[in-house]
Amino acid sequence: MQTTKRARRNTPVAKSLAGAAARPTAASGAAQNEGRANPAPLGLLGFGMTTILLNLHNAGLFPLSTMITGMGVFVGGLAQISAGIMEFRKNNTFGMTAFCAYGAFWLSLVAVWTFPALGMGDSSSPFTMAFYLVTWGLFTVGMFFGTLKLTRVHQVVFATLAVLFFLLAAGDFTGSNAVRIIAGVEGIVCGLAAFYGAIALVLNEQFGRTVLPMGSPAK
Numbered sequence: 001m002q003t004t005k006r007a008r009r010n011t012p013v014a015k016s017l018a019g020a021a022a023r024p025t026a027a028s029g030a031a032q033n034e035g036r037a038n039p040a041p042l043g044l045l046g047f048g049m050t051t052i053l054l055n056l057h058n059a060g061l062f063p064l065s066t067m068i069t070g071m072g073v074f075v076g077g078l079a080q081i082s083a084g085i086m087e088f089r090k091n092n093t094f095g096m097t098a099f100c101a102y103g104a105f106w107l108s109l110v111a112v113w114t115f116p117a118l119g120m121g122d123s124s125s126p127f128t129m130a131f132y133l134v135t136w137g138l139f140t141v142g143m144f145f146g147t148l149k150l151t152r153v154h155q156v157v158f159a160t161l162a163v164l165f166f167l168l169a170a171g172d173f174t175g176s177n178a179v180r181i182i183a184g185v186e187g188i189v190c191g192l193a194a195f196y197g198a199i200a201l202v203l204n205e206q207f208g209r210t211v212l213p214m215g216s217p218a219k
Helices: 002-010 012-034 040-058 068-088 093-114 124-150 150-172 177-207
Strands: none
Touching: 040 068, 040 093, 040 150, 040 177, 068 093, 093 124, 124 150, 150 177
């Protein structure tokens, strides 16, 4: 009797019914994933706006203040990390790594600025900060190669960001104010590229057509 039941389970009809029962579950999972909002604009906006403001300071337009540190914690830090977590849920390794890493960068940068005033360690010297910036520059160079499968806007953001880190590091190594100002101007371009990308993604999706082009990736 048991042998007969097993044989029935292995018939083509039984297998077909089992497959049909499993398919709706997979389809519903895909539909749920497709129905989620795109977190990339939030991440790019968080990165872009804070980068613009910080580099207006680097270019000498105004001193460092809580306006920048506040933006760094909540917009550059927490908003980007939130976008990265949402990218994780979409199985986007590149987006998750980029947004979580650069969100953590902003939090760490604010910590470097504020911890000494709170009695939590000594202030970092320009020499040590230069190595901090070089490390992030090397990470960004690696991430840039990942953008070769993305849009031209992504490529511009990561290329200019890598240059920005190395210019800021050079300014700290040499103590040259002129190099810091050049880095500030270059950083504003980087931030504007990210800001453009964020708005382009929102408008293109909202209108269902290309309102602001982002440039197709190279084939």
